[in-house]
Amino acid sequence: MKKLFWPLVFIIVLVGCSSAYYSGLEKFGIHKRDILVDRVGEARDSQEQAKEQFKDALQQFGSVVNYSGGELQDTYNKLSAQYESSVASAKNVSKRIDSVEKVSEDLFEEWEQELDSYQSQSLRNQSETQLRRTRAQYQTLISAMRQAESKMPPVLEVFEDQVLFLKHNLNATAVAALQSEYQSVSDDVKRLIEEMEASINQANEFIASLE
Numbered sequence: 190m191k192k193l194f195w196p197l198v199f200i201i202v203l204v205g206c207s208s209a210y211y212s213g214l215e216k217f218g219i220h221k222r223d224i225l226v227d228r229v230g231e232a233r234d235s236q237e238q239a240k241e242q243f244k245d246a247l248q249q250f251g252s253v254v255n256y257s258g259g260e261l262q263d264t265y266n267k268l269s270a271q272y273e274s275s276v277a278s279a280k281n282v283s284k285r286i287d288s289v290e291k292v293s294e295d296l297f298e299e300w301e302q303e304l305d306s307y308q309s310q311s312l313r314n315q316s317e318t319q320l321r322r323t324r325a326q327y328q329t330l331i332s333a334m335r336q337a338e339s340k341m342p343p344v345l346e347v348f349e350d351q352v353l354f355l356k357h358n359l360n361a362t363a364v365a366a367l368q369s370e371y372q373s374v375s376d377d378v379k380r381l382i383e384e385m386e387a388s389i390n391q392a393n394e395f396i397a398s399l400e
Contacts, residue, residue, distance in 0.1 A: 221296040226399050228292055232285035232334060233392035239278035239341070240385045246271040246348060247378045253355065254368040261364070265355045272348045279341040286334045293327055326395055333391040337384035344377045 249271040253264055300320050307313035351370065355363055 221292060221299060222399060225289070225292050225296050226396055228285070228289045229330070229392050229396055232282070232289050233389050233396075235278070235282045235285040236334070236337060236385045236389055236392075239275075239282050240382050240389075242271075242275050242278040243341075243344065243378050243381060246275045247375060250348070250351060250367075250374060251371065253351075253364060254371045261355075261359050261361075265352070265359060268355065269352050272345075272352045275348060276345060279338075279345060282341070283338055286331070286338060289334070290331060293331070297324055297327075323398070326398055330388075330391045330395045333384075333388040337381070337388040340377075340381040340384050344374075344381050347374050347377060 246268075249268050253268050297320070300316075304313055304317055304320070307316065347370075351367055351374070354367065357363075358366075
C-alpha cells in the first residue's frame with residue numbers, strides 16, 4: 190500500500206496545481222483557449238528555430254566534406270557544436286509539443302463538460318459543432334507537429350555518426366569518406382524541413398481559427 194501512496198499523492202498534487210494554475214490565470218481574464226494559442230505559437234516558433242538550426246548544421250557538414258586543408262580539429266569542433274545545438278533544438282520542439290497536448294486535453298475536457306450547462310439546446314448544438322470542428326483542426330495540427338518531430342531523431346543519428354567518425358579519424362581520408370554521405374544527409378534534412386514547414390503552416394492556421 191505504501192508503494193502506491195506517493196504516486197497517488199503526486200498525481201493529486203499535479204491535478205490540484207493544474208486546476209489552481211488555470212483558476213489563477215482566469216481571474217486575470219486568461220482562459221485555456223488563450224493558453225493554447227500561446228503554446229501553439231511557442232511550439233511553432235521552436236520548430237522555426239529548429240528548422241534554421243538543422244539548415245546551419247547541414248551547411249557546416251557541407252563545409253566539412255569540402256575541406257581542402259587547414260585545421261581539421263577546428264572544423265570538427267564546429268560540426269560538433271552544430272550537432273549539439275541541433276539536439277537542444279529538437280528537445281525544445283518536443284517539450285513545446287508536449288505542452289500543447291497538455292493544455293489542449295484540459296481545454297477540450299472542460300469544453301465537453303460545460304456543454305451540459307447550456308439551457309438552450311440550439312446554443313448547445315452550435316457549441317458542440319464548434320468543439321468538433323476545433324478538435325478536428327487540432328488533430329490535424331498535432332499530427333503535423335508529431336510527424337515533423339519524428340523526422341528529427343533519424344537526422345540527428347546521422348549527424349552524430351558523422352561527428353563521431355570525424356572525431357575518431359581526424360584526417361583527410363576521413364573527410365573523403367564522409368563526402369559519399371553528404372547527399373543522403375542533405376536529402377534527410379530537406380525532408381525534415383518540408384515536414385516542419387507544413388507543421389508551422391498548420392500552427393498558423395490553427396491560431397488564426399481561434400483568434
